[in-house]
Amino acid sequence: MVIEVQHWSGAGNRFVIVDNRKGMISNPLDVILVRSLCQRKDLPAAEGLLVLLDLNETDSKCYYDFYNPDGSTGVMCGNGARCAVRHAASSGHLERNLIELILNGCMYCAELIGNDRVALRLPVYKDLRLIESWTYVNVGSHHVVIDARDIVQSIEDFHRFDLIRFAQEHLNSYRKKVGIESLNLTIAYPTVDQQIVRIRTYENGVFDETQACGTGAVSTAIAFWIRNIIRQVKIQLIPTSQRMLTVHLDINTEREEIIQGMTLEGDARQDTTSSQFDIDSMRYL
Numbered sequence: 006m007v008i009e010v011q012h013w014s015g016a017g018n019r020f021v022i023v024d025n026r027k028g029m030i031s032n033p034l035d036v037i038l039v040r041s042l043c044q045r046k047d048l049p050a051a052e053g054l055l056v057l058l059d060l061n062e063t064d065s066k067c068y069y070d071f072y073n074p075d076g077s078t079g080v081m082c083g084n085g086a087r088c089a090v091r092h093a094a095s096s097g098h099l100e101r102n103l104i105e106l107i108l109n110g111c112m113y114c115a116e117l118i119g120n121d122r123v124a125l126r127l128p129v130y131k132d133l134r135l136i137e138s139w140t141y142v143n144v145g146s147h148h149v150v151i152d153a154r155d156i157v158q159s160i161e162d163f164h165r166f167d168l169i170r171f172a173q174e175h176l177n178s179y180r181k182k183v184g185i186e187s188l189n190l191t192i193a194y195p196t197v198d199q200q201i202v203r204i205r206t207y208e209n210g211v212f213d214e215t216q217a218c219g220t221g222a223v224s225t226a227i228a229f230w231i232r233n234i235i236r237q238v239k240i241q242l243i244p245t246s247q248r249m250l251t252v253h254l255d256i257n258t259e260r261e262e263i264i265q266g267m268t269l270e271g272d273a274r275q276d277t278t279s280s281q282f283d284i285d286s287m288r289y290l
């Protein structure tokens with residue numbers, strides 16, 4: 006059986022999206038099928054897969070599952086969530102710009118802005134630990150945030166830094182200290198005036214540096230706020246793709262150390278025409 010596969014990106018983070026409302030594929034998707042869908046033909050590998058499960062047009066409510074390219078699932082994907090709501094808006098007639106997204110069973114509110122931007126409201130983080138000079142944050146996916154100034158001397162060195170090698174050599178140590186295997190690792194370099202933070206992320210389930218990581222951007226904003234590195238509540242972050250992400254922190258007015266919620270804003274675009282994928286032979290046509 007042949008299915009249509011769409012190609013989207015959120016801040017440069019690359020996804021394939023399948024509309025499975027007719028149940029052509031059994032959920033949860035088989036690992037081999039996920040891996041095959043992410044290995045695109047004539048395009049760079051996708052850094053995640055989104056599956057549309059259901060769409061309620063009158064309530065502007067949509068249901069998706071997210072999978073990493075290795076087939077793992079059940080974690081929050083900030084860039085993927087923004088692509089999901091834009092995909093939902095393009096797949097049906099949604100009554101409102103305020104959309105309820107249920108992603109891997111968790112509910113998020115999203116607002117469509119302009120032609121290709123989405124503001125996604127995340128619930129307050131589930132866990133935050135300041136460990137030595139680095140920070141662990143659970144925002145629905147697990148993140149280690151490193152102040153890059155601890156490992157490089159300049160922004161030029163930051164761009165040249167061998168992140169993949171660093172992750173391969175050090176991730177196990179972070180995993181042991183946090184007690185969690187599925188860690189993403191972000192290095193973050195604040196500019197002198199702290200207006201912009203440059204970030205690079207080695208993603209769990211991709212096991213490579215991705216073009217952008219939405220929950221990595223949110224985790225960086227949280228870590229840098231709590232460590233007094235950044236003191237704006239609106240933080241602009243530039244990922245590897247150079248497509249900016251903006252994180253708004255909702256800070257308790259009485260106690261500034263309390264973050265009550267976060268909003269992740271950025272683009273979400275359909276990149277090219279759809280592809281045909283044969284489920285039986287597990288390959289793109």
Ligand SMILES: N[C@H](CCC[C@H](N)C(=O)O)C(=O)O
Pocket residue numbers: 018053073080081082083084085146147187188189208209210211217218219220221
């Ligand atoms: N690979 C991550 C999930 C996707 C995160 C990233 N693509 C984002 O935009 O938040 C993990 O396994 O925890």
